[in-house]
Structure formats: C-alpha cells, structure tokens
Amino acid sequence: MDRLEKILHQVDLPGRYIGGEVNSVRKSPEGVICRLVLAFPDLYEVGTSYLGFQILYQAVNREPDLWAERVFSPGLDMERELKQAGLELFSLESRTPLNRFDLVGFTRQHELNDLDILAMLKLGGIPPVAAHRTDDHPIVLLGGPGASHPEPIAPAVDAVFIGDADRTLVELARLVGSARRSGKTRGEILRMLAKMPGVYVPSLYRPVFTSGGAYQRLEPLEGAPEVIRRHLEPDLDVLDVPTSPVVPMVQAIHDRFTVEIQRGCSRGCRFCQAGMINRPTRQRSSGVVVDRIRKALKKTGHDDVSLLSLSAGDHPQLVPIVKALAESAGTGLAVSLPSLRAETLSSDVANAIAGLRKTGFTIAPEAGSARLRAVINKDLDEHDILTAAEKAFAAGWHLLKLYFMIGLPTETQQDRLELVELVGKVRRLLPRSGRARLHVGISTFVPKPHTPFQWEGMLGVDQIERIQSELRDRLRSVGRVKTGWTLPAMSVAEGMISRADRRLFPLLLELAERGHRLCSWTENFDEKAFAEVFERYERVTGGVLAERDIDKPLPWEHLDMGPDRQFLLAEREKALRAETTYDCLEGDCYVCGACQQEGAGPVRDLLPPSTNAVVHxxxxxxxxxxxxxxxxxxxxxxxxxxxxxxxxxxxxxxxxxxxxxxxxxxxxxxxxxxxxxxxxxxxxxxxxxxxxxxxxxxxxxxxxxxxxxxxxxxxxxxxxxxGHGQPSLSRQVRAIRYRLEFGGKANSKMLAEQLEQLKQRPAWPVERKGRRGTRTLDIRKAVSVLRPVDGDMAAVELEVDLSSGLSPRPEDVAELLGMELSSALKLELVFEPWRAEA
Ligand code: SF4
Missing domain, CATH: 3.30.70.580 (Pseudouridine synthase I, catalytic domain, N-terminal subdomain)
Incomplete structure (x- = not known):
C-alpha cells in the first residue's frame, strides 16, 4: 500500500481525493506545452460543480497541447495526514504536486477563502509570497469574482485575470507554457502577461500611501498600464457550454447540471457586486440552451438542471426553454431557477414550471420597507411580493424563502418593523397543508467594491448582534417561520477584507500560518483571531468599516470592471434621495460605462425558441x-x-x-x-x-x-x-461471503491454531460504538462459515448471516483471531432460492 493509499484509509470522505470522475481528463504530460491546475480554495463538495471551473476545464482540455487538472482545499484531517507523510498537495487527475505545474489558477469566490489560497500554495510546495518564487515555480494566477478587488491577496499571486476568461485562459496558458519551455525568466513572463487584455500583474505596481497612512495610489512600474480593463465576452452563444462536466465522486453541494442562460444583470441593485461587474446583460438563445442541456444529460446522467442567471425571469425566452425541458418531465427531470425574481414570475412561467420537480421558491425583497427598497434600487413593491408568493404556492411550491439584509445604508428601526410586517403578510398566504413552509434568511450588508455603495459604512459586530436579537424576537411572534442568520463576526471579516489594501496581506499570512482556514465554515471561524488581526490593521489604516471619503482613491480603482466612478457616484446620490434607476434593458441607455468595451450591446438578437420537444x-x-x-x-x-x-x-x-x-x-x-x-x-x-x-x-x-x-x-x-414475481434484492439476500487475508507474521499454521481456539470459545464478543455509548455484541451466531482457504496463505473464507441483524465485520473476525487484517474482499451475496411459479 503506498503512502497516499494509507492516508485515504484514515481521512473523512476519501472520495474527495481520488479523482477518476466521469468526464475528468487525463493526458500525457509529454504531449502538452502547458500543464495547468485549476485550484478551488474550499472543499471538493463546494467547488466541484462550480460552473466557472467546468467551463475552463472543458475549454482548456479541448486543446491538444494543453492540459487542465483540478485541486481543491483538503479537509483539515487530510492536511494533517499529508504533512505527517511528507506529501505535497496534488492534483486529482495525475496526483502531481502543485509545484510541478506551469500554471496554478485559483478562483477567488469569497474573501475568507484567501487563507486557503495561502495554505494550498504552501501545502503544494509553492512559496505563498510571490516575491519568494524562483523561475522553477509555477505562475500563480487569480480569477473569479473576487479578482475584481484583489489587493489583500495580491502579494501571493503573480497575475490576476479580470473579466470573462472563457476563451482567454487558453491563450494565456499557451503563452505561459511556451515561454517557460523557451527558457524565459519569471519576470519576462510576467511582463508578457501584463500586455494581455484583462491581466493585472501586482508586482508591476508599487502601492503609495500618505504620511498619515491613507491609501493614495498604485504606481505602475516598467511601463505597466495605469488602469487594467476587464475582458468582456459580448456574445454568449459563441462561448462553450460545458456539455461534458465532471460528474462529482462525492455528493456535491450543488449536484446538478448547470447552464448559464444569462450573464450580467442591468437591474442595478446598488449593493450587488455581481450585477455591477458583469454588466451588460448577455443572453444565451433558447435553442442553444435546450440543445446543450440535452447533450449534457446524456454525458453526465444528471436528472436535475439549473438555469443559471442573476435574474432568470429577465430572459425573454424562459418560457419556451422551460416548456421544452418540461416535455422531458416524464423521465423525472427537475429544473431549478435559482434566481427567479418575484416580479418576473409570470403566470406563463409558473404554468410552465408547474409540472416539474421543484426545490424552493426564493423571493429576495432585501429590505422590509418600500422606501429602503428604493434606496437599494430593488424595484419590487409589496404587491409584487405577495402576488409572487401566491402564484408560487398555487404552482406547487411548498417551500418559500424570503431573503433580507440588515445594515443597509439609511436603514432605520421603522424599516425593520416593516420587514417583520411583510414576513407576517407572506406567512398568512401559506397554504394550510402541513408541507408548506416559510424560511426567512437575514444577512448583513457588506459594502462591496465597484458598487454604488462602495463608500458606505458597515455595522460592527455589537450592532449586528443587537439588531439580530431584536428581529429574532419579533419574527418568533409571527409563527410558522424558520429563520437563518449570518454570523456577525464573519460578515465583518468579509467587509474588512473586501475593502482592504495590500497592507492586510502579512496579517492574512500570519493567520494562515497559524492554521486558520476553511473559515467560511462556521465551525472553523475563529472570531477572536480575526478580531485581533483586524485591530492591528486598523491601527495602521484607520477605520476600515467606516464610511469612505468619496474624494479619496480606493484600492481597487486601477481595475476597470465596467461601470465608471461617475455613474457609481450618481447612483449613490440617488440612493440617498431614495430615487430608483430603471433597467436599461427596458429603456434607454444611461451610459454607465459597461458597454463602452469591445462593442458589447445591452440586448442581443435572440434566436427563435427551440422546437425539438421530447417525444412522449x-x-x-x-x-x-x-x-x-x-x-x-x-x-x-x-x-x-x-x-x-x-x-x-x-x-x-x-x-x-x-x-x-x-x-x-x-x-x-x-x-x-x-x-x-x-x-x-x-x-x-x-x-x-x-x-x-x-x-x-x-x-x-x-x-x-x-x-x-x-x-x-x-x-x-x-x-x-x-423473473415475474421474483422477490426484491433486499428480501432475497441471506448472507455475505468474504475472503480475508492476514498479514504481519501470520501463516497458515498459526491461523489453523487460532481458528481452533476461537471455535472453543462459547461467545465471540465485539464492541460497537454508537450514539448511545458502547455495546458488546456476541457475533458467534451471525458467522455461518469461518474456514481457512486452501494453500500456504493465512486466509479465511467468512460467511456472515444477515438474518441475525448483527452484521459482523471483517475486522471483528481479525480481532477475535488476534491477527492483523491485510486485505478483505467481498466475494458474493448468498440468495434465498427462488423458483418461478409454473
Ligand atoms: S452602458 Fe448603457 S446599455 Fe450598457 S449596461 Fe450601462 S446603461 Fe445599460
């Protein structure tokens, strides 16, 4: 047994680390010019179905001269075992340590995952500080939504990609691979990368601060551009849909086939970073969507499809798409629309979905009062919310989820009272059936870069706790409502990292070196450790949670994500006056800045709806x-x-x-x-x-x-x-037969003696640990056969009788014999005889 295999027997969920999934790709390392590993800084079950990785994995692996593999953050037990065994973190496909790749590409999904980026680099044999790397180390790339404000983690990465990487990653990987093979130095490669669209190379910029410690600017070095524009893909239909996504080995958190029907959103919610940095709205035509789903279902075996978008109901062809898919409902297909806005749940959409398997229906008013919804530009009135809830229940949904935020700019006690009233009104619409449920999720507002609220202040831990406690009491009195809350200190940590500059990096490194990671999991989040580090950071920089001065530069403004400063400021002013801005898909362009890049248009010509309905x-x-x-x-x-x-x-x-x-x-x-x-x-x-x-x-x-x-x-x-009338498997199985081999100093003679002694014992007690403590079981009556296997080997055949309900295990028998089990193989099931009636 090799070292890794031994480890796999020790850790929780070893299926996370074995690779070999359906649709995963293996190539010969000699045949490619660039070996890239896509690195997800969280556990396998969180990252494996992440759409961005599925897109990039397929795009890169389609190229014969490139090979993309995957790696996920190991569990804490796996990290311990790897260190003890002296092994480095490895890719799933070829079990290659991270430091042997040409390119390691991290996605930054959440600010708290920064600690995992640092830990994974170290575990993979790569110095976590970019400046400490040599020419032999891989180029470390950062992408994903969090790449739009990367300063706190920038010193760990060699390059940052901002925007749509669907096609550009192939170009980038080829550039890195061929440059490394032709002997270019690390510095030369980084300078080449800095010329690519959407690429920011942090080491080519020097941060400048005022004598008082305020952030001033990033000074470009060696001719690097002052502002880096995100790369935008204007047409979704020319981009690949990953129709052969990797099928996860262990249950993924989002275990379904996902197809992106729309990218970007122009509704303009003022707190929403995803909406702002992915402008303009781009839509995939219905024919392409339905065709790709059909192909993917054949290649994956999934029976659950998610139509991904920031606002699925905005897609003008949603009904034909859902109708075409509903034709497949006879085969048990489920379709989920994770972000259907309440006001877009038309009767047509509700009817199209009515016959399909459903999970929950979500309405996100975000704020309790109409005034506060105008401040955040959530164009949703109470009538829309209540009508959507009614339609959802009528269309067969049993679970309705409502999402709100606390701590929004200008929020008052009155807004929160109206939140409780609104929940009460929806609660009164719950059907009387026992299955109908209402869940209310309440998170805390975090001001995000590149949004009109990027200058706003944020609540501290004490304030959040006080508001949560008050709301919890009030919502309890509504009855039949389940509530969910974000951890106050975790929201504050997210807020701190979101708007920090490079001076936070050494402190994050310190936290990572002290073993803090997987911190977006509540059980791993150490509130005290984060609070202590943030206090030190604030001593240097001033109040990070406080409102920012609109006349001062911000540490992410060298990255142009579309909407410009002028637009964001104008939106902020309108927010303070509680004025809304319309969706530019429904009216004139108000020149936010997003479409001034590469000829993108706000609305695409859409192809006609698909007509290839599934035949009944x-x-x-x-x-x-x-x-x-x-x-x-x-x-x-x-x-x-x-x-x-x-x-x-x-x-x-x-x-x-x-x-x-x-x-x-x-x-x-x-x-x-x-x-x-x-x-x-x-x-x-x-x-x-x-x-x-x-x-x-x-x-x-x-x-x-x-x-x-x-x-x-x-x-x-x-x-x-x-045969007709044959009993089912569970009713026919009588026993299980195993072959056990013993290792160490065991031989056939010793085994024969031990067996003899065991047979003389009247009882064969073994211990079982359960939730109610340890029990002792006598497994003798459950062992129907225990005999040596012919030959020199120390091996036995064991037959376990299932009718006793005791289920002895191979290791129980080894323990009773006092021998070391080296392998166990389940040979067969023994069935009750059955004969078809004449
Ligand atoms: S530039 Fe105009 S059309 Fe494009 S997203 Fe902004 S407002 Fe909409």
Whole structure:
C-alpha cells in the first residue's frame, strides 16, 4: 500500500481525493506545452460543480497541447495526514504536486477563502509570497469574482485575470507554457502577461500611501498600464457550454447540471457586486440552451438542471426553454431557477414550471420597507411580493424563502418593523397543508467594491448582534417561520477584507500560518483571531468599516470592471434621495460605462425558441434487472451513497430507459444491496433497476453501453433479467461471503491454531460504538462459515448471516483471531432460492 493509499484509509470522505470522475481528463504530460491546475480554495463538495471551473476545464482540455487538472482545499484531517507523510498537495487527475505545474489558477469566490489560497500554495510546495518564487515555480494566477478587488491577496499571486476568461485562459496558458519551455525568466513572463487584455500583474505596481497612512495610489512600474480593463465576452452563444462536466465522486453541494442562460444583470441593485461587474446583460438563445442541456444529460446522467442567471425571469425566452425541458418531465427531470425574481414570475412561467420537480421558491425583497427598497434600487413593491408568493404556492411550491439584509445604508428601526410586517403578510398566504413552509434568511450588508455603495459604512459586530436579537424576537411572534442568520463576526471579516489594501496581506499570512482556514465554515471561524488581526490593521489604516471619503482613491480603482466612478457616484446620490434607476434593458441607455468595451450591446438578437420537444412515449412496460458489479481500486473509497449515485448516473448516461417513481419528487427506480464499508473491495455489489421493457435494447447491448459509462474501478460482472414475481434484492439476500487475508507474521499454521481456539470459545464478543455509548455484541451466531482457504496463505473464507441483524465485520473476525487484517474482499451475496411459479 503506498503512502497516499494509507492516508485515504484514515481521512473523512476519501472520495474527495481520488479523482477518476466521469468526464475528468487525463493526458500525457509529454504531449502538452502547458500543464495547468485549476485550484478551488474550499472543499471538493463546494467547488466541484462550480460552473466557472467546468467551463475552463472543458475549454482548456479541448486543446491538444494543453492540459487542465483540478485541486481543491483538503479537509483539515487530510492536511494533517499529508504533512505527517511528507506529501505535497496534488492534483486529482495525475496526483502531481502543485509545484510541478506551469500554471496554478485559483478562483477567488469569497474573501475568507484567501487563507486557503495561502495554505494550498504552501501545502503544494509553492512559496505563498510571490516575491519568494524562483523561475522553477509555477505562475500563480487569480480569477473569479473576487479578482475584481484583489489587493489583500495580491502579494501571493503573480497575475490576476479580470473579466470573462472563457476563451482567454487558453491563450494565456499557451503563452505561459511556451515561454517557460523557451527558457524565459519569471519576470519576462510576467511582463508578457501584463500586455494581455484583462491581466493585472501586482508586482508591476508599487502601492503609495500618505504620511498619515491613507491609501493614495498604485504606481505602475516598467511601463505597466495605469488602469487594467476587464475582458468582456459580448456574445454568449459563441462561448462553450460545458456539455461534458465532471460528474462529482462525492455528493456535491450543488449536484446538478448547470447552464448559464444569462450573464450580467442591468437591474442595478446598488449593493450587488455581481450585477455591477458583469454588466451588460448577455443572453444565451433558447435553442442553444435546450440543445446543450440535452447533450449534457446524456454525458453526465444528471436528472436535475439549473438555469443559471442573476435574474432568470429577465430572459425573454424562459418560457419556451422551460416548456421544452418540461416535455422531458416524464423521465423525472427537475429544473431549478435559482434566481427567479418575484416580479418576473409570470403566470406563463409558473404554468410552465408547474409540472416539474421543484426545490424552493426564493423571493429576495432585501429590505422590509418600500422606501429602503428604493434606496437599494430593488424595484419590487409589496404587491409584487405577495402576488409572487401566491402564484408560487398555487404552482406547487411548498417551500418559500424570503431573503433580507440588515445594515443597509439609511436603514432605520421603522424599516425593520416593516420587514417583520411583510414576513407576517407572506406567512398568512401559506397554504394550510402541513408541507408548506416559510424560511426567512437575514444577512448583513457588506459594502462591496465597484458598487454604488462602495463608500458606505458597515455595522460592527455589537450592532449586528443587537439588531439580530431584536428581529429574532419579533419574527418568533409571527409563527410558522424558520429563520437563518449570518454570523456577525464573519460578515465583518468579509467587509474588512473586501475593502482592504495590500497592507492586510502579512496579517492574512500570519493567520494562515497559524492554521486558520476553511473559515467560511462556521465551525472553523475563529472570531477572536480575526478580531485581533483586524485591530492591528486598523491601527495602521484607520477605520476600515467606516464610511469612505468619496474624494479619496480606493484600492481597487486601477481595475476597470465596467461601470465608471461617475455613474457609481450618481447612483449613490440617488440612493440617498431614495430615487430608483430603471433597467436599461427596458429603456434607454444611461451610459454607465459597461458597454463602452469591445462593442458589447445591452440586448442581443435572440434566436427563435427551440422546437425539438421530447417525444412522449406510450405507457411503459416495467421489467426488473439485477446487476452484479465490482468495486475496486479508487472506487472502494466511495461511500455507499456516492457509489449509488455514481452507478445510477452511469445507467442514465448509458441510455438505459430507467423508470421513475411517481409523486412530487420522482426518483429513478434503482435499489442497491447492503452497504459496504468505505475502503473494502468487492466483487459482489448488487443492484436492481426497473426499465421500460418496450424501449430497452437486448441484454448484450445494455451491457455494452453500461461498460462504457461505469466509473473507474466499477465493472459489470453479471446482468440478469428478473423473473415475474421474483422477490426484491433486499428480501432475497441471506448472507455475505468474504475472503480475508492476514498479514504481519501470520501463516497458515498459526491461523489453523487460532481458528481452533476461537471455535472453543462459547461467545465471540465485539464492541460497537454508537450514539448511545458502547455495546458488546456476541457475533458467534451471525458467522455461518469461518474456514481457512486452501494453500500456504493465512486466509479465511467468512460467511456472515444477515438474518441475525448483527452484521459482523471483517475486522471483528481479525480481532477475535488476534491477527492483523491485510486485505478483505467481498466475494458474493448468498440468495434465498427462488423458483418461478409454473
Ligand atoms: S452602458 Fe448603457 S446599455 Fe450598457 S449596461 Fe450601462 S446603461 Fe445599460
């Protein structure tokens, strides 16, 4: 067993680290000019389905001369094990340490992930400070939404990419790869990068501060440009949709196929950074959307699709898209619209969605009063909110979520009282059915760079706690409402890092070196440590949470993300007068600055809606099939639920006509045999699946198709058609048979003696730890066979009788024999005999 394999047996969720997922890409390192690793500074289950990575992974890997791999932040247990074993953090595809790549590309999704960027660099054998790197180290690139205000983390990265990287990353990777191969120095490569559109090289800028410690400007060095413009892709239809996204090994937080139907939003919510930096609105035509979804479902086996946009209801072809997809609802397809604004939930959209599987419907009034909604430019009145709630319940949603913020500019006690009143009004619309629920999420306003509110002050921890406590009491009296709150100190940390300059970097480095990371997970967030560091930073810079002077420069203004300073200031003034600004998609352009780049237009000509609706089939003819699979190699580190998910998706990718259950949440009719402990290998993983016999090809073709789609380490060993009336798998399994081998000094003679002694013992006690403490079980009656395997090896065959309900494990038997278990293989399931009635 190699060092890594040993580690995988020790850590939680080892499936996070094994790679080999369906649609992941392996290439020969010799055949490419640039090896790039896409690095996500959070856990696998958070980052694996991140759309930005799926887009870039497919775009780069389509090029024969480039290879993109992936790496995620390891769990804290994995970090400990890697350090103890002297191993470096590695990529999932080829298990290559990060320091051997040409390019390491981090995405900055959240300010608190900065500590993970620093920790991952160090774990991967790369100095966390860019200035300490040599020519041999990779170029470290930063992208993602947080790249628009990167100063606190800038000294850790060699280059920052701002804007749409869909096509540009390919160019950038090629430039870095060929420059490194032709012997260019690090400095030469960085100067070449600085000439590319959308690339900012922090080491080519020197920060200047006043004698009083105020930020003054970034002084460009060596001819670097004073202002760097983001790169904008004006036409979504010419960009790739990742139709072969990697199918996660372990349950991802957003476990579905996502297609971006719209990028950018021109509604102009004044707190919303995503809306501002992604202007103008660009839309993907319905034909392209539906076509790509159909392709992706075949390649992934997903049965859940998310139509991504900052405001899905603004897409003029949303109804045809949803209708075309709803045609597939007979196959159990679920469609989610994560950001459908209340006022855009037309009856047409509600009706189109009515027959589909739904999660929750979200309305984000953000502020409780009409006045405050005008301040933030949320063009949503109370009537819109209540009508949307009514329509959502009528269309079959059972869960309604309302989102608000506290601490918005100009907010008063009256605004918060109106928030509670509004929740009460929505609450009164809840249907009487026991399933209907109302969730209210309340976060804290954080002033974000590049928005009209970038100059505003932010509440401190004490103020947030006081307001939260008061609102919590008032909302409790509304009844039947579940509330969710952001952690006050975490919001303040986000606010601090968001608007900080480079002087925060050494303090972040200090926190990372003290082991603080994965801090956006509440259980890892150390409030005291952050407060202490921020206090030191404030001593140098002055109040970071306080309102900023509009006449002073800001540490992100060298990055042009579209809307210009004049527009942002004008919007701020309108906010203070509670005046709204209309959506430029619905009226004239008011020249915010976003469309002055590369000929982007506010509205695209859209293609006609798709007409390739899915054809309805006649009534299905159900027939059950039983499959026997192996689970070996990397697949043995998959937990039972992840294994079930992987195999079910393989069936769907293979085009097997799997039947779905009825009801509100249709599920594929697939059932699996007993769970196997993570880490054990098996030749006997059984499942049964119900197919539509009328559409199923012959067994040989079913087998051939499935062999091509099963994940690595899983093989189809047997496929049989169940007889009519045959009991289900769970009712037919009687026992499990294993082969156990013992290591250390064990030999067959010693084993024979131990077996003899064990047989003399009247009871075979083993301990089981559970939630209610430790219990002792006598497993003797559950072991129906325990005999040595012929030959010189110290090995036994073990048969476990399931009717006892005790489920002895291979390691129990090894412990009773006093021998060291070196391997255990599940050989087969023993079934109750069954014969079809004549
Ligand atoms: S430049 Fe005009 S059309 Fe473009 S996003 Fe701004 S306001 Fe809208």
């Amino acid at each position: 089939e006649s009534d299905p003819m159900p027939r059950r099939y039983r499959l026997r699979l192996s689970k070996r190699g990397p697949a043995r580190f998959l937990g039972h639920l992840d294994f079930m998910r992987q195999v079910t998706r393989a069936l769907l990718r293979a085009g097997w006509p799997v039947l779905y259950s009825g009801g509100f949440h249709p599920k594929p009719k697939v059932s699996f045999g007993p769970a196997l402990k993570v880490g054990l290998e098996s030749l006997a993983e059984y499942l049964e699946v119900e197919l539509d016999e009328g559409r199923a090809p012959g067994s040989q073709e079913l087998e051939e198709r499935l062999r091509k789609t099963l994940p690595e380490g899983v093989e189809l060993l047997e496929l049989v058609r169940c």
